Amino acid sequence: MGNAYIQDVMNQVKGRSSHEPEFLQAVQEVLESLEPVVSQMPEIQDYSILERMVEPERVILFRVPWVDDAGKIHVNRGFRVQFNSAIGPYKGGIRFHSSVNLSILKFLGFEQVFKNSLTTLPLGGGKGGSDFHPHGKSEGEIMRFCQSFMTELFRHIGPDTDVPAGDIGVGGREVGYMFGQYKRMANHFTGVLTGKGIDFGGSLIRPEATGYGCVYFAENMLTQQGKGFKGKSCAISGSGNVAQYTAQKLLELGATPVTFSDSSGFIYDPSGIDEEKLAFVMDLKNVKRGRISEYVNKYPKATFTEGKRPWGVPVDCAFPSATQNEVSGEEAQELVKNGCMLVAEGANMPCTPEAIEVFQKNKVLYGPGKAANAGGVATSGLEMTQNSMRLSWSREEVDGKLKGIMKSIHDNAFEAAKEFGDEGNYVKGANIAGFLKVARAMILQGVV
Numbered sequence: 001m002g003n004a005y006i007q008d009v010m011n012q013v014k015g016r017s018s019h020e021p022e023f024l025q026a027v028q029e030v031l032e033s034l035e036p037v038v039s040q041m042p043e044i045q046d047y048s049i050l051e052r053m054v055e056p057e058r059v060i061l062f063r064v065p066w067v068d069d070a071g072k073i074h075v076n077r078g079f080r081v082q083f084n085s086a087i088g089p090y091k092g093g094i095r096f097h098s099s100v101n102l103s104i105l106k107f108l109g110f111e112q113v114f115k116n117s118l119t120t121l122p123l124g125g126g127k128g129g130s131d132f133h134p135h136g137k138s139e140g141e142i143m144r145f146c147q148s149f150m151t152e153l154f155r156h157i158g159p160d161t162d163v164p165a166g167d168i169g170v171g172g173r174e175v176g177y178m179f180g181q182y183k184r185m186a187n188h189f190t191g192v193l194t195g196k197g198i199d200f201g202g203s204l205i206r207p208e209a210t211g212y213g214c215v216y217f218a219e220n221m222l223t224q225q226g227k228g229f230k231g232k233s234c235a236i237s238g239s240g241n242v243a244q245y246t247a248q249k250l251l252e253l254g255a256t257p258v259t260f261s262d263s264s265g266f267i268y269d270p271s272g273i274d275e276e277k278l279a280f281v282m283d284l285k286n287v288k289r290g291r292i293s294e295y296v297n298k299y300p301k302a303t304f305t306e307g308k309r310p311w312g313v314p315v316d317c318a319f320p321s322a323t324q325n326e327v328s329g330e331e332a333q334e335l336v337k338n339g340c341m342l343v344a345e346g347a348n349m350p351c352t353p354e355a356i357e358v359f360q361k362n363k364v365l366y367g368p369g370k371a372a373n374a375g376g377v378a379t380s381g382l383e384m385t386q387n388s389m390r391l392s393w394s395r396e397e398v399d400g401k402l403k404g405i406m407k408s409i410h411d412n413a414f415e416a417a418k419e420f421g422d423e424g425n426y427v428k429g430a431n432i433a434g435f436l437k438v439a440r441a442m443i444l445q446g447v448v
């Protein structure tokens, strides 16, 4: 980092958060991207915008006690990081996973600020969650945990204050339980969460939106180069919400997904995962809550590789859609060596800094999560709009708006990178475009 102001802010963050590696990684990437902006706009330093942006407005940490089916009492940690509300109420998902800690939620909340700004909608950034691990828990245990989590969270959120949604380990089922408990505690039926069931204020296309949006973003990157998806083979990691709907949209556009994964390993189906096979995966994961290895029992020509990620498979495109830092520098080299020409991040920060460097050096079209996976939160924003208007739009209407938003995100990121001297660098473009809107709002709102 050549700019002294940026270096100074980074040193402050390192001093305060030395024990938060994921947060430091996310901040470092954004600050590096902002060098050309900071040198052209002295008001960013005059108003201490960077110092304020790297500090969450509020962090809430609370105890979540719950009782398992055998009557044993457990205690988990609950968090909500309300990062920045300059352009709208805090907005961002809730993650339930054993790995959840403050570093992970601060990195996610920080990224969410820029992502939400890119969506063109009035959404601030936040993120929350718990180190509760849903695997292997009964329906009753999941419900009681969600209720206990919301019993504390409810006093910190509201439709104009903070609107959570799903993330890893939190889907429609958990959002439903949390919504029910909020309504009971607040005595208020309101759009306080997004990703709700369709019969109580949810939006059509929200479940599909992150995966579909990621493919729309990738399609925009391809179109920019006069290319398309037809005939392209694609590696997808994860087999949850984002991975499933990425596969569905790829199939629709004539591409062929060939992998899925979970935390135990990955499956590779060289003959392609078609609609029937995808329906099997959706049932396996969303209804039976099974493991991806079971795919090969049903489709024996596919292989399951335990403990590995799918980046050694020869493909044209890669969609990391599981979790952070799941593509290393070596795995990126492997993808490039095997001819991969596009990477679009369905997950948040799935590529390590080393992997990003490999992709950029090798001219791989690389769509960072902040831009590529913003379709989920954008459609949450559309759910909030529908709730405020007390009406529901059709699938076609929501999907059309999602497509339009993903094109705007692509074009704004592309143009920002070009304007600041690095055409084709979507990392820089997304960070700069997301930042400028929030920074302008912060300057106009005074020192808060």
Ligand SMILES: NC(=O)C1=CN([C@@H]2O[C@H](COP(=O)(O)OP(=O)(O)OC[C@H]3O[C@@H](n4cnc5c(N)ncnc54)[C@H](OP(=O)(O)O)[C@@H]3O)[C@@H](O)[C@H]2O)C=CC1
Residues within 6 Å of the ligand: 099, 166, 167, 168, 169, 170, 171, 210, 237, 238, 239, 240, 241, 242, 243, 261, 262, 263, 264, 321, 322, 323, 324, 346, 347, 348, 373, 374, 376, 377
């Ligand atoms: N849902 C949404 O709308 C949005 C999600 N995202 C991001 O997309 C990613 C996936 O989220 P989503 O699909 O909703 O979550 P799900 O819980 O539906 O699926 C997560 C998938 O990733 C796998 N996974 C999770 N953690 C790990 C890990 N540590 N190592 C290996 N595999 C792992 C899970 O496997 P297993 O079941 O074995 O744990 C599962 O297959 C996350 O990074 C999330 O932040 C981004 C924008 C919006």
Ligand SMILES: O=C(O)CCC(=O)C(=O)O
Residues within 6 Å of the ligand: 091, 092, 093, 094, 112, 115, 163, 164, 165, 166, 167, 194, 348, 373, 374, 376, 377, 378, 380
């Ligand atoms: O829809 C939302 O508010 C959550 C989306 C989210 O958590 C994300 O974009 O990572």
